[in-house]
Amino acid sequence: MDRFTDNIDKQIEFNQGKNILFNNLEIFEFTNDTVKAISKTDRLHVNSKQFLIDYATDKAIEEFCRVNQYYSFDSKAKNDLRKIYADLLESFQTKTDSIENISKNHYEKLKKWIKESNPFAEKIYKNDLRKVNPVACSEYSPDLQIHVLKIDIEHVMQPVLDVGCGNQGHLVRYLKNRGIDVFGLDRCKFTTPNLITADWLEYDYGKEKWGTIISHLGFSNHFNHHHLREDGNYIAYAKTYMNILNSLKVGGHFHYAPDLPFIEKYLDNNQFYMKNSGINHDDFKMTIIKKIK
Ligand SMILES: C[S@@+](CC[C@H](N)C(=O)[O-])C[C@H]1O[C@@H](n2cnc3c(N)ncnc32)[C@H](O)[C@@H]1O
Known part of the structure; x- marks a missing residue:
């Protein structure tokens, strides 16, 4: 399981700081390791798959909050994101589409999800660059x-x-x-x-x-x-x-x-x-x- 969670960490790191509201979503990609790892998840027990979906959901939310502490995700937003990751796993396993299309659909869904859950993001990042500058958020002594x-x-x-x-x-x-x-x-x-x-x-x-x-x-x-x-x-x-x-x-x-x-x-x-x-x-x-x- 550690191999899979490491892979999720690396995938999120790979896309770190990229602007999901940028016009061209081709800046988002799956790494080769992610593609390899997800294709092997069909061998996993249903509970392990659920664990990975929850892990990816938590990590993605952590990354959004790192970029902007004012993002907020209620229970509905978290469940919607879980569904996006469950669909991603499913599309890799059914192998009915190309990796490029799976990637495109996935990042389109993420973009729609952030626009719905945090509408203010569109206003501040729509005309922004490929990378977003994190909003300061520190911890104090x-x-x-x-x-x-x-x-x-x-x-x-x-x-x-x-x-x-x-x-x-x-x-x-x-x-x-x-x-x-x-x-x-x-x-x-x-x-x-x-x-x-x-x-x-x-x-x-x-x-x-x-x-x-x-x-x-x-x-x-x-x-x-x-x-x-x-x-x-x-x-x-x-x-x-x-x-x-x-x-x-x-x-x-x-x-x-x-x-x-x-x-x-x-x-x-x-x-x-x-x-x-x-x-x-x-x-x-x-x-x-x-x-x-
Ligand atoms: C600037 S940090 C301050 C941390 C700490 N009080 C300090 O001064 O070191 C703000 C904290 O609020 C937390 N936070 C933001 N939105 C939250 C929410 N909706 N529910 C719970 N915690 C939240 C963040 O995760 C972050 O740890």
């Missing part, structure tokens, strides 16, 4: 995040949830090592028990469950992006924002950066106390919301 989010480690109310904790979960690991009951949530694939793989718009935060919720350049950054985007999913973000606040225990806090002035002004002052501050005297601001009842 625990010290920097603690400073920006103004977290008082000695008195932090537990349990803690870091929303969009990053692939490395730096802050989660740091807090865990300090004996704090902490969980991280991100769409990355994790195998560590206190790091949860989930979409923050689909996760069930619960009610009066968390002592502290934190999110550094995560949820609120994307909420801002959707607020400003013409076709933004800001309603889903606003609902999740309220779900997050309602999942705090009374006396609990939500610390996030950047701030969200366009929604913070509508919060019920009887239920939430809000403090907004600048970081290092520039325009970048963070917010702490305390649930008071």
Whole structure:
């Protein structure tokens, strides 16, 4: 199985950074190794084939998110992509078409899928070059995040949830090592028990469950992006924002950066106390919301 997964990794690497919305999809190709490997998959058990379809789906989504962190893929988009990879496997096995046609059809389907699941992509990449420049998306040191989010480690109310904790979960690991009951949530694939793989718009935060919720350049950054985007999913973000606040225990806090002035002004002052501050005297601001009842 490792041989097949290595091959998927290499195939994705081969097409890395190419612009799927570029007019000429001939820039996308299957490597000879991919063609050889897929032709052998008919010998595999149905469960192994499903495993490879899921693996290719996850890897492709990871690559899209690496290029642009604002791509978002809900359960429907993921299932549609699985179907595209299942069809690809099927066309290789039935061998009723040439490799060139299989390749052309496959990349046409991928292009249609990204246009449907993330319509904003067409606007920004349609007239772009063969290669796209990735949108900056980094992970930051625990010290920097603690400073920006103004977290008082000695008195932090537990349990803690870091929303969009990053692939490395730096802050989660740091807090865990300090004996704090902490969980991280991100769409990355994790195998560590206190790091949860989930979409923050689909996760069930619960009610009066968390002592502290934190999110550094995560949820609120994307909420801002959707607020400003013409076709933004800001309603889903606003609902999740309220779900997050309602999942705090009374006396609990939500610390996030950047701030969200366009929604913070509508919060019920009887239920939430809000403090907004600048970081290092520039325009970048963070917010702490305390649930008071
Ligand atoms: C700029 S990184 C910040 C990571 C971390 N908070 C830090 O400061 O080091 C943003 C993170 O948000 C995650 N993310 C983006 N959209 C998400 C979604 N819909 N659900 C869960 N996580 C998401 C990304 O995977 C990425 O790890």
